[in-house]
Amino acid sequence: MKTLIVYATKHGCTEKCAEELSGLLEGEVNLCNLKKEPFVDISQYDVVIIGGSIYAGRIQNEVRNFCEDKMNFLDNKRIG
Numbered sequence: 001m002k003t004l005i006v007y008a009t010k011h012g013c014t015e016k017c018a019e020e021l022s023g024l025l026e027g028e029v030n031l032c033n034l035k036k037e038p039f040v041d042i043s044q045y046d047v048v049i050i051g052g053s054i055y056a057g058r059i060q061n062e063v064r065n066f067c068e069d070k071m072n073f074l075d076n077k078r079i080g
């Protein structure tokens with residue numbers, strides 16, 4: 001079971017959560033900060049966990065873009 005945690009963070013809170021979560025999950029877990037790596041390949045992953053923070057009612061553009069770009073591929077994954 002391979003898990004990818006993708007996230008975007010402004011002040012580091014989401015990154016800290018992503019790192020803590022990665023240590024609690026079984027199997028191989030990889031982290032992807034979408035602000036540093038916006039073009040991640042999710043094909044090799046069984047599970048994709050998506051994290052972000054909200055500012056003025058909006059999630060980060062990087063998270064929204066990731067979800068829109070990968071919509072068809074995310075259909076076949078377990079999502080968190």
Ligand SMILES: Cc1cc2nc3c(=O)[nH]c(=O)nc-3n(C[C@H](O)[C@H](O)[C@H](O)COP(=O)(O)O)c2cc1C
Pocket residue numbers: 008009010011012013014015052053054055056057058
């Ligand atoms: C200026 C500002 C606006 C915020 N707006 C919202 C909001 O609309 N809704 C919400 O739930 N949290 C809001 N928050 C809280 C942040 O989403 C929260 O602190 C989050 O953990 C920050 O994560 P990050 O450091 O990974 O960006 C706001 C925080 C700040 C500083």
